[in-house]
Every structure is written in C-alpha cells, then in structure tokens.
Amino acid sequence: MKIAGIELRRIAMPLVAPFRTSFGTETERDVLLVRVDAGDAEGWGECVAMSEPLYSYEHVDGAAELIRRFLAPALAAAPAVDAYAVDEIFQPYKGHPMAKTAVEMAVLDAQLRIAGMSFGGFLGAVRDRVPAGVSVGIMDTVPQLLAAVEGYLAAGYLRIKLKIEPGWDLEPVRAVRERFGPDILLQVDANTAYTLADARHLARLDPYDLLLIEQPLPEDDLRGHAELAKVMRTPVCLDESITSARAAADAIALGACSVVNIKPGRVGGYLEARRVHDVCAANGVPVWCGGMLETGLGRAANVALAALPGFVLPGDTSASDRYYRADITAPFVLEDGHVRVPTAAGLGVEIDTAQLADRTTATEWIPFS
Numbered sequence: 001m002k003i004a005g006i007e008l009r010r011i012a013m014p015l016v017a018p019f020r021t022s023f024g025t026e027t028e029r030d031v032l033l034v035r036v037d038a039g040d041a042e043g044w045g046e047c048v049a050m051s052e053p054l055y056s057y058e059h060v061d062g063a064a065e066l067i068r069r070f071l072a073p074a075l076a077a078a079p080a081v082d083a084y085a086v087d088e089i090f091q092p093y094k095g096h097p098m099a100k101t102a103v104e105m106a107v108l109d110a111q112l113r114i115a116g117m118s119f120g121g122f123l124g125a126v127r128d129r130v131p132a133g134v135s136v137g138i139m140d141t142v143p144q145l146l147a148a149v150e151g152y153l154a155a156g157y158l159r160i161k162l163k164i165e166p167g168w169d170l171e172p173v174r175a176v177r178e179r180f181g182p183d184i185l186l187q188v189d190a191n192t193a194y195t196l197a198d199a200r201h202l203a204r205l206d207p208y209d210l211l212l213i214e215q216p217l218p219e220d221d222l223r224g225h226a227e228l229a230k231v232m233r234t235p236v237c238l239d240e241s242i243t244s245a246r247a248a249a250d251a252i253a254l255g256a257c258s259v260v261n262i263k264p265g266r267v268g269g270y271l272e273a274r275r276v277h278d279v280c281a282a283n284g285v286p287v288w289c290g291g292m293l294e295t296g297l298g299r300a301a302n303v304a305l306a307a308l309p310g311f312v313l314p315g316d317t318s319a320s321d322r323y324y325r326a327d328i329t330a331p332f333v334l335e336d337g338h339v340r341v342p343t344a345a346g347l348g349v350e351i352d353t354a355q356l357a358d359r360t361t362a363t364e365w366i367p368f369s
C-alpha cells in the first residue's frame, strides 16, 4: 500500500459528566486523530494520549510532535507499507506507544478496507458481541456514587469498576456491595495511587469479593505487586505496568498479576495487543479490554479486539452515551449488556462528517512527497 500523506486532526469531545480518577479529573477529551490517505482507501486512527501526562508519560501535543517529526517522515521514506511494516519502521524510535498505535491503527484500517476484511476478522474475533463493563469515577459522596452505579446497572452494564484512591476505597466498595448485593461483578482501579506500605489496608478489600484490583502500585513496581499479591486474596490485575507482550510475560513470571488489562495504545498497537493476549492465553491468565474514553473509532477497534477468545472478563468497552452526547461515528449501544462487534471492512464504522467538523479544533496535512 502506498500512502500519499497523513492528516493530523485535533478534536474536542465534551464528556457527559466529569470523570475523576486518582490522577485527575477529565471534563473534555482532547483527541488526536490520524487519517492516512492510501489512494484507494483512507484509514483512521485514534491516539489515546491525554492532554496531560498523568496516566502515562505521553500527552497529546507530544504525540502529534512525534508523528510530525519522526513517524510520518519514516513512513514517507518506505516504498510501501502495511501494519506489520509500520511496526518495524517505528521500532527504532523509543517509547511513545500511543502515538505509534494511532498511526498503525490508521494504516491497518486502510489496508483492511482495501482487502474487504474487518478488524475483528483480521485479529481473530470469535464472538459477534462482547460483554460491557463500565468504569465509574471517584465522586464527592457515597450517595452520588450509588446513584451513578444504579443508573449503569439499570442500563444493563454487566460489570462495575470503581475508581479508588486513598480515602475513597473501603467505604465506597462496602456501600456498593451492600446496596447491590453479592451477585454484581465488581472490581476496582487505583491507577497507581498506593504503595506497598498500604498492603494491609488494601487486603481489607478482600471480604467484598472483588473480581480484581487494578494497578494499585506504581507502573515500575512489579516486585511490589508480587508482594501485594501474596497478602491479598483479591486478584491483582495490571494496566499501566503492561507496556508490551514481554512486560506481560515478565509480570506473570514474577507473580505480579493474575489478570491483565489490555489497551492497544499502551502497548504500541493492535498487533502487539494481540501478542499480549497470546502470551496471557498461553499462561492461562485471563484478560479484558481496557478503555481510554475513546470515540467511536477507537471503540470499534477495541470491541473487535475484545472479541478474541482470551478476553473472558467484561471490558471497559461501554456504550458511546456513557462518554459522549454525540459521537463522531454512529453510536455503540448496549444490547443486553453487550456491544456489537462491527463486521464491515476495516474499523467497520463510518465518520459522521458533520459531527467531526463541529468538534475539530485543528487540522494539519503532512504530504509524503
């Protein structure tokens, strides 16, 4: 496939409600989109970096700069590319998995549209719909949290994930368990807010029968997670720490996790995400698909990935209206607590050009010759 150039497009997507985590509060998603022009087809990619480097070291301006200055010129110099070639071409540039993923995703979309194959078909999806969980932010009060969880359960979400931090952990978990009973699937996500010194405290979550605790300790503290896993009955799941298939293999070997959250943007692409899935499957480690408040574009790709056989837990693959009043694609909706895997070629979703134009704050065309 020969690429004529790529467009960087910045869009501003107001969230339906503020989303608070242990690292900050998001009210509007600042998204960098990548469009590759491959002549016979175009392809779209979504960069999941956030405006500030609070979840990981990447941020939107930095991702745009990396693409503009290094990734696009490297691609322009290649005679022909597909998604596999893209990964090889980007390999010498250290880090920046989210920037790389956005370009890889756009190239893969274009390539699959030309081939008439869906993302799910390409990745190895074995389901036509995937169970949807929902990630519930930190609230000011417990009654507010209970009202939010009640709404999501009424909508049909099959699993609730509570964001936690020191001072907002035992109490909200206890309240949600008491109010909604032992049968709801419940888990928590700390986004690195604790240290190993909190191990005894975190073990007090054990009586609440959580599916898992996600990333309690810092990204580089694999040994700490392994120690924590010895004193907690609740399974430890890693998000931030899993930066590649090799990192997943290491974490599993060290006993640092017994569940893995897979986010393509965090591991450098959909091809690497599939390798993480494969490594986990080979080790009998269940995985689920994380989310980064994606638009319909990133959501389409994530839902396809979540349809692979090792994704045995509901993901943060919520319906579009959990995030946005109006998305830039046709909305993903909940059917029986599930989200349908697109089957049309490429991402299998079309851009709503009027919505996209409305939300656009900047565009930049990078010609390849």
Ligand code: OSB
Binding pocket: 055, 134, 135, 189, 191, 239, 290, 291, 292, 293, 294, 316, 317, 318
């Ligand atoms: O840690 O999983 C996370 C959102 C932004 C950054 C990090 C995380 C999240 C979420 C929301 O939990 C997942 C989603 O619904 O997209």
Ligand code: MG
Binding pocket: 189, 191, 214, 215, 239, 240, 261, 290
């Ligand atoms: Mg997380």
